[in-house]
Amino acid sequence: MIYKETGQYKSSYKSDHAIFPLLQDKIAFSTLMFVAFLIIPFVINSYWEKAILVPFLIFSLAAIGLNILTGYCGQVSLGTGGFMAVGAFSTYKIMTYFPDMNIMIIILISGLITAAVGIIFGLPSLRIKGFYLAVATLASQFFLVWLFNKVPWFYNYSDTGQITVSERTMFGIPVTGAEAPSYATYLFCLVLVVVLSFAAKNLIRSKMGRSWMAIRDMDIAAEIIGVPPLKTKLSAFAISSFYIGVAGALYFAVFLGAIEVTESFDIMTISFPVLFMIIIGGLGSMLGSFLGAAFVVTLPIGLKFLMVDMVGLSAVTAKHFEITIWGLLMIVFLIVEPHGLARLWSIAKEKLRRWPFPY
């Protein structure tokens, strides 16, 4: 009864094709946007910014990128860390070469550079599939990280291989660097995430998105009915890498501020967690990308908060528990709900539709 669609008639194609066709969804989404844009910026503090909200937004973007490639186009990738590094180092190089360029433009250009790199590393996908492709993308992860560590030009010949962001402003307010206020970095990421999510959602509903899904479901059949595999797979790689590149740029410039490629873009810190995000959240689901990112970012912090601050366990015991619980949850999730949190949400919607009647 709560989630009632009775009486909501769609009398035009436009209303039938809306992203949120139901009134309830529209209300919920508008409320969420209202809270995100007009309430959170006024109450945010640096802990919520640096530990929860900004990483959540950035990883959502990376998860959307990987979901486009893996969830929608069916190409498994373990190269997320490498592509994020491309975004980060492009941002750094452009920032140092063009000190007056606007940070938003720098970040978008970094995304484009990553897209180009993504196309190159997507080429093997035309020949190999599945696990074999996963191994090929793994190679890109290792190659890119090695490259940024090995060639001093990428880190401007600094002694330690660290790259550090300098201050950049939007409308006179710093959004990068240590002096940036919490609301500014948060809003900066939020705007990018909201705009790019809408773009992704619409891309997926377009001809391009449908051909991705055709390739995912059965590539030979798709080819026979006229979906060009070359164009489709490479476009998926390009767009996915664009999103991941922008995420990498934000991860470096807005979130961490100083980065060392081997540590920050390691396969265990980026590639696997982002893959877990889309698996836990739901493959081939926009909502799933956000839920997965929220889950992976907040779970360790939430567990730590519960165990250390509420129960009073020592930090190290809590950490051991956290690692164990994390592993257990992964297994439980894959057994109980293999389609991820997004599927749980749609089950919830079904139930709400009928509530309070069981059938």
Next chain:
Amino acid sequence: MRIKQLLIGMTATVIAVSSYVEMAIADLKFPMLVYRTGAYAPNGIPNADGFVDYYKMINARDGGIGGEKIFHPECETGYKTQVGVECYEKNKKDAMVFQPMSTGITYQLIPKATADGVSIYSTGYGRTSAANGKVFKWVFNAPVTYWDGASIAVRHILKQNLGNIKGKKIALVYHNSAYGKEPIRTLETLAKKHGYKLMLLPVDHPGQEQKATWLKIRKARPNYVLMWGWGVMNQVAIKSAASIKFPMENFIGIWWSGSENDVLPAGQGAHGYKSLTFNAPGSNYQVHADIKKYVHDKGEASGDGSHFGTVLYNRGLFQAMVQVEAATVAQKIHGTSKITPAMYRDGFENINLTAKRLEELGFKDFAPPFKITCENHGGSGLAAVQQWDAKTKKWNMITEYMYGDSDVVQKLIAEDSSKYAAEQKIAERCN
């Protein structure tokens, strides 16, 4: 039903998290970023135990610093930068000083802590050029820096070769990260000065895979091997060196590559391995007696208490002692026991640990005296060489504390810090 429970659970968590309010604590807060898990835990644990035991001893013996108890919450980082940032944000309120125990996290926190007005003490690690207090107001890396360390190691080699190492080959086996790369430029500059050949051999995180590295050493036969390693990398390197029969007395590690758990796994093979150090080994100092009396005998030892008197435990004591001393100095300068983070920084900048003061604190002959000034946050720059005796399972000091090549190091520090100042638009202080 499942959904309902899930929803209730989620709501409860959200309420719990949002109702979390930082408790106001009147004590002096010394947050600890530790790593008792992960690839670097073997070194992280004894060090953290040293810190905690010292703080507990001060609380029990003196009732805190000038009457103010020390509050030392631990936050587990696992040596990961992103977690380090979370820990910092969580604990930075009213925090006196952060000791990241990781060069990566130190680099990460330098701009943040400078903006927030919190001191960073990176004892003999982190960003070397932070020794220039004119640029790095909130960062301290006394008593000695990596660049001093590199030049001290070369000085030791020079002494053994009667001042002439022209044509000799020195290899640097280093952790392929900001930490391991720190000494490269100093060693290159010194190579030009002294005419030795430098071979660079990076080892990737976490450092277990070193077969290729030691194969190269076997082929190229360098006269000396220096090592900048941490965690499991140290053990593997020392074992590998032993297995290719590299003469151990020509293998010198930095102060982070010279603890018991680095050499013990190699057994007799590690005999004669050298490392630099800026504090003495052993457990027969006054401070150890006090810790035994006030902490261990009461059954309050941190961890399992088994690291008492080891190299990294002792270093933890030393680091904690300097941090506590800064608070004492700050209380004296400002005439109040309730100091703020800004007052604490003033205290740090006026630390003068003379031999007499070290003796008062129970650290007689434990470390060379040093002093921090507005310009110099890097301390004395003194370190000695210690050697492992595998028969008695003991580290022995084999040299006096010596200075590095200050002409070279000071020039490099000035160069690097002025580059940073220009990048970050920092005006020089102390003029």
